[in-house]
Amino acid sequence: MVAPRLASDRVLEPLEGKDPTIATICSHSSLQIFHGARLEGFRTLGIARGKAPRFYDAFPLAKPDMFLTLPKVTEIGEHAERLRREAAVLVPTGSFVEYVGPERFSKLPVPVFGNRRVMEWESDREKERVWLEGAGVRMPRKYTDSSEVDGPVIVKYYGAKGGRGFILAKNRHELDNFRIVEPHVIQEYVIGTRYYIHFFYSPLNDKGYRCGDGSLELLGMDRRDEANIDELYKLGSQEELLRSGIRPTFVVTGNVPVVLRESLLPEIFEIGEKIVERSIDLFGGMVGPFCVEGIMTEKLEFYVFEISTRIVAGTNVYINGSPYSDMVAPGLSTGRRIALELKRAMAEDRLAEILS
Numbered sequence: 001m002v003a004p005r006l007a008s009d010r011v012l013e014p015l016e017g018k019d020p021t022i023a024t025i026c027s028h029s030s031l032q033i034f035h036g037a038r039l040e041g042f043r044t045l046g047i048a049r050g051k052a053p054r055f056y057d058a059f060p061l062a063k064p065d066m067f068l069t070l071p072k073v074t075e076i077g078e079h080a081e082r083l084r085r086e087a088a089v090l091v092p093t094g095s096f097v098e099y100v101g102p103e104r105f106s107k108l109p110v111p112v113f114g115n116r117r118v119m120e121w122e123s124d125r126e127k128e129r130v131w132l133e134g135a136g137v138r139m140p141r142k143y144t145d146s147s148e149v150d151g152p153v154i155v156k157y158y159g160a161k162g163g164r165g166f167i168l169a170k171n172r173h174e175l176d177n178f179r180i181v182e183p184h185v186i187q188e189y190v191i192g193t194r195y196y197i198h199f200f201y202s203p204l205n206d207k208g209y210r211c212g213d214g215s216l217e218l219l220g221m222d223r224r225d226e227a228n229i230d231e232l233y234k235l236g237s238q239e240e241l242l243r244s245g246i247r248p249t250f251v252v253t254g255n256v257p258v259v260l261r262e263s264l265l266p267e268i269f270e271i272g273e274k275i276v277e278r279s280i281d282l283f284g285g286m287v288g289p290f291c292v293e294g295i296m297t298e299k300l301e302f303y304v305f306e307i308s309t310r311i312v313a314g315t316n317v318y319i320n321g322s323p324y325s326d327m328v329a330p331g332l333s334t335g336r337r338i339a340l341e342l343k344r345a346m347a348e349d350r351l352a353e354i355l356s
């Protein structure tokens with residue numbers, strides 16, 4: 001089967017007869033993206049605000065070959081011509097899309113790795129739920145009114161950024177003590193252990209774990225370190241902390257590697273597979289790296305609370321390969337996997353299936 005064509009000839013025009021340059025913002029997982037690209041023989045370009053960051057000097061194998069520096073990253077559209085001249089292929093990351101803005105990013109006249117249409121489905125929590133529930137994936141229950149609450153809940157403000165603006169309540173009575181004014185969603189608080197699962201969907205690969213038009217790979221898993229929630233228990237009970245004006249926050253400060261009980265892997269693959277297949281029906285498919293973020297309960301049921309549809313920073317714990325990716329290819333990082341996919345698409349003349 002051939003995957004849907006995502007990119008028009010116009011989008012691919014700057015790559016005609018040229019070797020692509022892998023480009024991304026100088027943040028998030030850029031070291032890994034540049035390192036992987038270089039291993040596969042690509043030129044690399046770092047996009048930075050102000051001046052070229054010095055920290056790359058400490059990592060010569062991951063330092064981009066060139067920089068595009070801008071006064072403001074939101075002005076990237078004005079530099080599209082330079083990026084097209086360099087035959088840039090932009091690799092989206094959480095930081096890249098957030099700094100540029102999803103709307104502006106999706107309209108950039110420069111080839112992007114993956115399907116840009118995924119952004120509208122991921123950036124809107126309601127649409128994301130339609131996609132994931134439509135895929136038949138178990139999600140935390142969503143309460144439409146606080147009167148329905150019959151257990152622990154997490155309240156998420158719509159505008160909440162970077163893990164701030166959450167409220168935790170053990171029951172309805174406790175929830176009623178909070179004055180919640182801004183637009184928000186009340187979600188079942190799932191008790192268990194968190195896993196952030198790094199998948200890669202290749203529409204080009206006709207071997208391995210077949211899924212959709214291609215195949216699904218598991219490249220790693222991490223758990224996020226979140227301040228202050230992870231260490232809060234050391235200070236006392238939630239009630240005591242609240243009385244002292246200390247509220248829980250979920251600000252990601254780092255990542256740690258994890259593996260899952262092997263007997264749970266079949267279920268995890270089925271979840272990844274269903275999400276990919278639904279994405280093909282809804283918007284022509286999600287291509288490349290994505291992360292399924294969820295909680296495994298004591299009943300060994302996995303609840304998905306979020307999906308990130310691009311490389312996640314948790315993959316940085318595996319720049320030299322993970323316990324899973326090493327069984328796909330030794331030393332394989334997600335950054336290197338992106339470069340490999342691009343290389344294969346070029347060799348098979350199938351760029352339109354992986355770029356948009």
Ligand code: AMP
Pocket residue numbers: 140154163187188189190191194224226250295305306
């Ligand atoms: P989110 O902004 O949805 O990625 O959530 C941020 C963090 O809140 C996650 O990394 C989890 O630690 C926690 N979290 C989110 N939703 C839930 C949930 N339904 N149950 C338990 N913890 C959650």
